[in-house]
Amino acid sequence: SAVISQKPSRDICQRGTSLTIQCQVDSQVTMMFWYRQQPGQSLTLIATANQGSEATYESGFVIDKFPISRPNLTFSTLTVSNMSPEDSSIYLCSVGGGQPNQPQHFGDGTRLSIL
């Protein structure tokens, strides 16, 4: 399975600032996703990162707040903009799942705390 590296692994940020999270995969992948896991809750899909085009956002998530880049088939970034304490979460990158027998795999996540 693909090896997924996320940076940073954790950060503490001031409210009103922005943070960019990087996701690097050791092989080319078609499908790449960004999820959020708020404290004590399960995962919610933020968006699908599309290579060469704009990301596809889920209901409740907008590009101005969570801009995503996907410059190639091995790399993506998620920016959390104008952060507030409500953005304190684990943000996870995921790849795979293109075929029925292909699982999705996740990075270790970025634990973000906003003061």
Place this chain on the structure above:
Amino acid sequence: KQEVTQIPAALSVPEGENLVLNCSFTDSAIYNLQWFRQDPGKGLTSLLLIQSSQREQTSGRLNASLDKSSGRSTLYIAASQPGDSATYLCAVRRGGDYKLSFGAGTTVTVRA
């Protein structure tokens, strides 16, 4: 909209006992179902994937069953060990896209 429910929310067992974790989903038109393990503060580790055409999958001490028509999956962990302590998440992928709908998870504690 696909709703995924996991019962119980938490489970504590003595070492050696078998674990039974339940997952139910509302829309039976699924592409596949995946079970994950999450350790505190960490990402997700994929344990098993069951395709919609399959009834079960096995990996070592883990066995997952799928009854698509009734919207249920069960994860069995045999002879539990303290190292099995974690949160177990069930995720369903619907046909037509790649999105996973997650349950809230079952937090397992195996007592030595």
